[in-house]
Amino acid sequence: MKKVLITGANGQVGNEFTARLRKDLGKDNVIATDIKIKPDSANATEGIFEELDVTDVKRFRELAHKYKVDAIIHLASLLSVSSEKDPVFAWSLNTGSIINGLEIAKELKAQFFFPSSVAAYGVDAQPRFNTPQDTFMHPITIYGASKYAGEMLANYYHWNHGVDARSVRFGRLVSYKVRPGQGATDYAVAIYFDAIEKGSYECYLRPDTMLDFMYVDDAVDQVLKFLNTDEKKLTHRNGFNVTTFYATPEDIAASIKKFIPDFKITYKLDPVRQAIADSWPQHMDDSWARKEWGLDPKIGLDQMTEIILTNLRIKLKNEGAK
Numbered sequence: 223m224k225k226v227l228i229t230g231a232n233g234q235v236g237n238e239f240t241a242r243l244r245k246d247l248g249k250d251n252v253i254a255t256d257i258k259i260k261p262d263s264a265n266a267t268e269g270i271f272e273e274l275d276v277t278d279v280k281r282f283r284e285l286a287h288k289y290k291v292d293a294i295i296h297l298a299s300l301l302s303v304s305s306e307k308d309p310v311f312a313w314s315l316n317t318g319s320i321i322n323g324l325e326i327a328k329e330l331k332a333q334f335f336f337p338s339s340v341a342a343y344g345v346d347a348q349p350r351f352n353t354p355q356d357t358f359m360h361p362i363t364i365y366g367a368s369k370y371a372g373e374m375l376a377n378y379y380h381w382n383h384g385v386d387a388r389s390v391r392f393g394r395l396v397s398y399k400v401r402p403g404q405g406a407t408d409y410a411v412a413i414y415f416d417a418i419e420k421g422s423y424e425c426y427l428r429p430d431t432m433l434d435f436m437y438v439d440d441a442v443d444q445v446l447k448f449l450n451t452d453e454k455k456l457t458h459r460n461g462f463n464v465t466t467f468y469a470t471p472e473d474i475a476a477s478i479k480k481f482i483p484d485f486k487i488t489y490k491l492d493p494v495r496q497a498i499a500d501s502w503p504q505h506m507d508d509s510w511a512r513k514e515w516g517l518d519p520k521i522g523l524d525q526m527t528e529i530i531l532t533n534l535r536i537k538l539k540n541e542g543a544k
């Protein structure tokens with residue numbers, strides 16, 4: 223990867239990829255894009271930024287060809303809760319933009335990556351703990367169906383058109399730089415903001431809802447390791463399960479209490495988000511990623527909590543000072 227176009231660069235994950243790749247490849251070799259520019263953001267001021275609606279294949283193609291990119295990191299998508307509110311739009315945005323990106327990758331002989339999700343699994347995936355890489359998928363959400371369809375499209379473009387298309391299934395990624403959005407598990411970001419701002423958090427999932435997590439810096443590191451792996455070493459290529467640790471809201475609250483002893487968590491269930499989270503495995507088996515390309519994330523729950531609380535305090539203080 224020498225020159226990359228990133229879509230959805232203003233999002234939680236996109237911000238991290240953009241900053242990291244500008245460091246690794248040089249700022250002129252990273253074309254950050256999103257549907258709207260945020261003129262004051264580091265994305266817009268510290269390197270190349272272009273407005274791109276990924277459903278506009280003409281503009282997508284023009285930008286990729288103009289900058290002659292050799293990789294596309296495609297992050298733009300509608301997340302799980304928003305997708306359920308408008309399934310037709312979610313399907314056309316999420317799957318339509320993947321096929322747009324794959325077509326362009328084919329033309330440019332570029333590498334293509336998109337993040338799939340634990341949501342690609344549904345309730346038929348067994349066992350619920352250590353769920354295998356290859357099993358019945360049957361996602362029950364439109365978001366999950368679009369992610370699984372994306373994996374199939376990426377395989378199709380690889381086998382039939384030679385595109386070096388790769389993806390991983392993330393559980394919940396946790397960061398502190400962007401406020402939580404509309405995912406079914408955004409509590410895992412919101413809880414840290416509220417811990418600092420209010421000293422308490424009202425959680426919309428049951429205390430025992432177990433899911434997979436990864437700190438976002440680890441996620442970026444691991445994806446770059448994956449994308450730099452010689453493709454001859456890969457048996458799978460789409461939908462690698464990747465995770466660092468599994469935890470419940472109770473576990474995350476207990477971890478926060480180690481740093482903020484007075485922190486309190488209460489629960490008021492949101493049945494929609496609970497049903498979505500319950501349809502996902504509690505923990506995915508990621509042994510194929512470990513075997514095939516050396517997945518080796520480092521940051522566990524308490525270390526992540528410490529990093530987030532330390533940095534988020536500084537960020538909120540700076541924002542308050544503005």
Ligand SMILES: NC(=O)c1ccc[n+]([C@@H]2O[C@H](COP(=O)([O-])OP(=O)(O)OC[C@H]3O[C@@H](n4cnc5c(N)ncnc54)[C@H](O)[C@@H]3O)[C@@H](O)[C@H]2O)c1
Binds near residue numbers: 232233300403
């Ligand atoms: N955050 C997680 O825990 C997680 C887990 C698994 C998979 N993923 C996947 O990672 C990717 C990034 O997730 P995120 O958490 O950063 O999401 P996010 O919602 O924070 O960011 C998505 C970005 O896409 C942009 N976008 C939306 N519609 C667009 C369009 N039509 N054209 C161009 N840009 C558009 C938004 O403006 C936003 O900046 C998504 O594909 C998501 O499904 C995320």
